[in-house]
Amino acid sequence: MPHYRRVGKIPSKRHTTFRSPDGSLYAEELMGVEGFSADSALLYHRHLPTAIVDAVAVEDFRLPLAPNHPLKPRHLRTQAMEWAGGLDAVTGRRSLMGNADVHISFVVASAPSPLYRNAVGDELFYVQGGSAVVETVHGALPVAEGDYVVIPTSTTYRVVPEGDLRLYVVEATGHIGPPKRYLSSRGQFLEHSPYCERDLRAPDEPLVVDGEDVDVLVRHRAGLTRYTCANHPFDVVGWDGCLYPWAFHIGDFEPITGRVHQPPPVHQTFEGPNFVVCSFVPRKVDYHPESIPVPYNHANVDSDELMFYVGGNYEARKGSGIGIGSLSLHPAGFTHGPQPGAAEASIGAEHFDETAVMVDTFRPLDLADPASTCEDPRYAWSWARRGPDWD
Structure with a gap:
């Protein structure tokens, strides 16, 4: 310390x-x-x-x-665990x-x-x-x-x-x-x-x-x-x-903002051996007149991204089924980004009311059996809105 x-x-x-x-x-x-x-x-x-x-x-x-094989994005619902x-x-x-x-x-x-x-x-x-x-x-x-x-x-x-x-x-x-x-x-x-x-x-x-x-x-x-x-x-x-x-x-973390969307390192709160922890908190969002406040599509080529949603409404994930208590895993090798329509809907927003804890690891994350018991099998297909298990 x-x-x-x-x-x-x-x-x-x-x-x-x-x-x-x-x-x-x-x-x-x-x-x-x-x-x-x-x-x-x-x-x-x-x-x-x-x-x-x-x-x-x-x-x-x-x-x-x-191993996370076949390689897929995952949505785990701790709120559904017994x-x-x-x-x-x-x-x-x-x-x-x-x-x-x-x-x-x-x-x-x-x-x-x-x-x-x-x-x-x-x-x-x-x-x-x-x-x-x-x-x-x-x-x-x-x-x-x-x-x-x-x-x-x-x-x-x-x-x-x-x-x-x-x-x-x-x-x-x-x-x-x-x-x-x-x-x-x-x-x-x-x-x-x-x-x-x-x-x-x-x-x-x-x-x-x-x-x-x-x-x-x-x-x-x-x-x-x-x-x-x-x-x-x-x-x-x-x-x-x-x-x-x-x-x-987490409420004492003072967010760093800018005119256009800021990358995840501005949210970093802790570092550990081959991983980092970030805090996404309620904040004023991008204030360029033509900014798109939600994240752009991105590929974390060196890391797996695990997001734990703990408060508010996470704008980029609207329509995906994610709620308070959810964990989303976006692994290296998968390009991820906002859900369909989220980018357009965010234009003109001045403030995001969302709280999340993100762990980015620099080696792939493997899964334990309890993860499968609370997984939403539709999540991987939520960007295309069709695929296995999609109604």
């Missing part, structure tokens, strides 16, 4: 004597990325964070993926798509999740509906509809929903953060960035929990392991540094 935070009790100097009221030393834990050559946080535990008493391999809740009650935001996730760089899933959760630690990469949540508290080793972070939440690699956390929580989950095999072009060489957001430090939220006080023989589910490159920790991981009395979970509301 681009700025320093200090939470709870810490000593004045790193790696020096820091004692609890009973005289014992607090145990330091340095969380750092890139071999401790980049961002880090220094946490002070009441007990040894290294103390585990058991480790057991457990079955993975992720599902196998298969969900059992009592699911949690970790083990209840349903895999939708993924590749070697990123895994994308969705869940409707109502129960607290187990303690979880993803040691493979950062996680990015988008809260489509509901609210929750994300409890972490750094403290608690309340989140609600419209929030993005970034969970750094190997952060121990759990999600406690407040009612039903609709959560879109992007799991990386590396780190997720603001695009480098938005940041100075020292990590400050620059003036041209569409959001800045004032828009971010992070834990502001420790979350100290007692407990013994506490289970933590850990994702690693070989699968899932359940540790039993001698003490509860949430025993941190203070921490400081630049590596921590944080939240950012």
